[in-house]
Amino acid sequence: MTTNFPASLIPAHDAARLRTLHQYQIVNTTPEQIFDDYVAWAAQLFSVPIALISLVDAEFVWFKALTGATGIPGLLRNESMCSAAILSADKVIISDYKPESCELIKPDVAQAIGLNFYAGAALVAEDNSRMGMLAIIGKEARDFSAAEAELLTRLAGLVSQTIELRYRYLAAGQLAEWEDAQHELSKALDDNAALARYLATRSQGIDLGDAEVVRPITQRLESVARVLARRLG
Template identity: 60%
Template structure:
């Protein structure tokens, strides 16, 4: 079934959404290792050549982190599937990347790169605003299971929480705390990446519909959630 998008790429509440986006002081900033680690793990888990964290600004979609398409800073808003995906409250999956898959955007750029698959879950902040997407992208048409959708949403929630944590350290003028938080999260993500490589060495791919594999991945997700919650409790809260 095709995804049903709204009639307009720019929703009525976009001004409020943009205020939330810019509140986090992350738009058009330099690369930060922890976000690179998140997209690298996402690409492994979903067996895709590309994964990214996008931030949808007024006219441009900034890629905060990209795995598999390094050097691409972003896309104009009308050219990015992320621009349409943030309009929906559920994960967005398109298995063909044809013009018919989403009439709100131009798919010319995606087609020029030979892309035929997109699955993304929104970066949702505490006020409910969807400021961007965590997306996995491939060249072969496919779908994802309900279990994979849940996992993608949990990953997006981790990225959102990390963006919150980053701001709290920034407002507290604690760059040392943010660096330490990144190192701790990175150590956990390194273990996650090693786990994914091990699973692939045995099965050639990560199958999240395999109960044993899913249990291992869920434990890793929970570990990251615990780190974020513990650090959010000790860092001064953003006002």
């Protein structure tokens, strides 16, 4: 799949985008369980070794959550596929790490550890600014179906709403409420994780092209969405 990226890694509206990102007070913050749970479930659902939630700052891409690698807080902006991915209007960016795939970034880091597949859906703020990406990464090149892209987009939407919910609670000084919200969302995601484990065991992999497989996963996603909708009002 070919993505047409702009000529510059830094878009004209980047200052406004960064103001929105920093408003959420989530850049370079300590890990929080709900975001760790989101990436763990994404990795399991799409059968990839690495999944992450990235936040694209002025010079650095911070990883709010990362599974499948340790000790990596983020990457320089010109080394992260996420920094290029937020520039595209496509719902899901699919790429490999060959230099010709995206000339805006240096693939050195990805190639050094043998990464060959990237798919990401944007994390979008209420003013439509793209804050970062929910990304899944693999060591083997692979196809990515329309059904998989739709699920990744839906999951990214839930992550975006969770960032909004976090901001509202913390801005109001409601730390206990935020902890309670994380617990409730994590419980809903635990149900998803259990389902994913069952489906993977039953069929030796999750076939997201099978409507019978996708239906219960969608139902679980809707349960997470209901928790967010109720808490966001």
